[in-house]
Amino acid sequence: MSQESKPRKRPRGRPPSQAARKRALSAAHDILMEEGFGRLSIEAVAAKSGVGKPTIYRNWSNACELAMAALMMAEPQKPSEQDGSLKSSLTAQMRTLVKAFATTRGRQITMALAAADPESEMTKAFRNQVILSSREAGRGLIESAVQKGNIAQPNDIEVVLDVIYGPVFYRLLVGHQPLDQTFADHLVAAALKILE
Numbered sequence: 001m002s003q004e005s006k007p008r009k010r011p012r013g014r015p016p017s018q019a020a021r022k023r024a025l026s027a028a029h030d031i032l033m034e035e036g037f038g039r040l041s042i043e044a045v046a047a048k049s050g051v052g053k054p055t056i057y058r059n060w061s062n063a064c065e066l067a068m069a070a071l072m073m074a075e076p077q078k079p080s081e082q083d084g085s086l087k088s089s090l091t092a093q094m095r096t097l098v099k100a101f102a103t104t105r106g107r108q109i110t111m112a113l114a115a116a117d118p119e120s121e122m123t124k125a126f127r128n129q130v131i132l133s134s135r136e137a138g139r140g141l142i143e144s145a146v147q148k149g150n151i152a153q154p155n156d157i158e159v160v161l162d163v164i165y166g167p168v169f170y171r172l173l174v175g176h177q178p179l180d181q182t183f184a185d186h187l188v189a190a191a192l193k194i195l196e
Contacts, residue, residue, distance in 0.1 A: 023049040028070035032105055035114065040067050060129075064121045068129035071109065086145040087192060094168070094184035095135060097130075101172050102179050110172055112183050128179070131169060132156050135161045150196050164191045 027049035031040045041063050046053045059064040100106050109126075116123045138161055145151045154160045167187055171177055 001129070017055065019076065020051045021059050022056050022144055024051045024059065024066070025070050025073055028066050029073050032070050033103070036105065037067055037109055044065070062121055062125065064125035065129050066108075068125045071106060072096065072130060072133070081083055086141055086150060086195070087188060089141045090138065090164070090188045090191065091185060093134070094188055095181055097134060097168055098179045098184045099183060114173060138164055154195065160191070160194060163194060
């Protein structure tokens with residue numbers, strides 16, 4: 001039997017369900033906003049959403065990761081904002097990021113992060129679900145703009161991503177200036193000048 005004719009092995013378990021993922025995220029978001037970070041657990045999300053714990057654990061490794069993902073849930077964009085340009089896409093992402101941490105729960109999480117051990121589950125979840133996922137989304141937006149011919153390929157995309165996302169997390173953790181939509185818009189304008 002040749003290598004090509006061997007049947008492919010299917011991964012074990014059910015394929016991930018986007019509907020179940022959305023229900024779990026929505027339930028986690030409700031718990032986080034109504035009851036706070038301390039009340040959010042995998043068990044509570046499973047009970048509220050009707051999604052089984054194994055399915056939740058397939059998407060997030062612990063309650064901290066789920067909480068961060070729920071905090072970052074984006075609201076649907078208005079049709080007028082959906083022109084597909086790099087500017088509108090980056091602006092929508094930055095506004096979502098800023099809005100999430102400007103909430104009472106977002107500020108509470110920020111305060112907890114500032115006091116947390118760098119190797120704690122919460123800090124790792126923040127790094128994975130907020131910082132790294134935001135950077136990867138930004139990378140996708142920039143690469144898409146490059147493929148469409150809207151911008152040239154950046155010399156060092158990692159530096160560009162640091163320039164775009166670094167100020168958000170610096171302002172978030174240092175707290176020296178407010179996180180608001182004006183800041184998000186100015187940050188995108190500055191990023192686009194770098195990408196010109």
